């Protein structure tokens with residue numbers, strides 16, 4: 001048995017709630033966006049990327065979200081279906097809302113940024129009565145993502161999904177996914193992030209994301225163990241703190257800590273590192289693996305994605321992740337940065 005216990009009788013391995021968007025990734029890389037002429041369109045949005053990753057890894061998945069009633073919205077839903085994700089809980093907006101767009105700028109493999117267009121975004125209009133209790137009840141794991149807490153009614157929809165998950169015994173994973181431009185203030189952000197995190201079994205975030213949540217607390221040395229310990233007094237069984245290329249550290253409720261180095265990668269851009277890490281890591285937990293093995297698998301999945309142009313489209317299969325680890329162990333892959 002792994003560190004987290006799942007209800008094996010449930011027929012859906014993984015359900016995610018939150019944003020479904022579009023990534024427009026610059027084709028002419030290694031230059032500022034002012035000089036970019038063409039972009040390639042992909043499905044994006046952190047929880048969407050993670051769900052696509054889980055489906056590519058062979059799991060039974062479903063998504064709860066809302067898309068615009070336009071070509072972009074239909075592109076997203078069709079892509080989910082093509083990837084084998086149940087989209088029956090994806091609602092369609094009828095108010096004229098639009099699809100969120102993320103234009104990516106790739107100045108160099110390590111200097112990447114995002115320009116977001118999120119006015120009147122359909123994903124934040126997901127209402128509580130559009131959250132499928134049946135899908136949450138059927139799922140072994142529910143993933144929530146912080147950006148969906150930024151505005152009502154999506155905020156209430158996520159809290160209702162958390163209630164359903166608690167009621168029906170779905171393990172809850174929280175990818176902090178902090179996107180400042182979606183929020184009005186850091187104070188408001190920290191309040192809602194902390195309220196949601198109290199209810200979650202697994203919390204994954206970068207050091208900077210946890211810093212934001214700790215703005216009202218004392219952790220002057222930004223100590224990962226201090227950060228993690230707080231959550232074990234609530235629902236958490238596992239807290240993962242990511243440090244980019246430096247790797248990641250996971251703490252478990254029994255006081256143990258586990259570290260993972262990152263693998264070498266020929267980085268094209270670092271978009272999607274966190275989402276692919278989350279997919280690989282959570283997949284491992286669902287297989288009942290030890291924490292270190294889950295972290296290794298997540299780290300390798302991340303390298304595959306950051307070595308490619310896209311995030312969602314590059315999510316690897318299990319075979320590809322195992323192959324990457326073996327090639328690294330044989331010294332066949334070296335880093336470019």
Ligand SMILES: Nc1ncnc2c1ncn2[C@@H]1O[C@H](COP(=O)(O)OP(=O)(O)O)[C@@H](O)[C@H]1O
Pocket residue numbers: 206242243244245246247248261262263264265267270272273274275277298299300302303306
């Ligand atoms: N330059 C890199 N080279 C190799 N692995 C990386 C690199 N950047 C990130 N990773 C891997 O992806 C994981 C998540 O990346 P991180 O940047 O911390 O998250 P996020 O994308 O959410 O900001 C890291 O723990 C590491 O395993």
Ligand SMILES: O=C(O)C[C@@H](O)[C@H](O)C(=O)COP(=O)(O)O
Pocket residue numbers: 021023043044045046047049102114270271272273274275276311
């Ligand atoms: O989350 C978004 O809206 C944008 C993503 O689709 C994008 O590819 C990205 O930035 C992924 O985030 P990360 O995994 O934290 O790098």
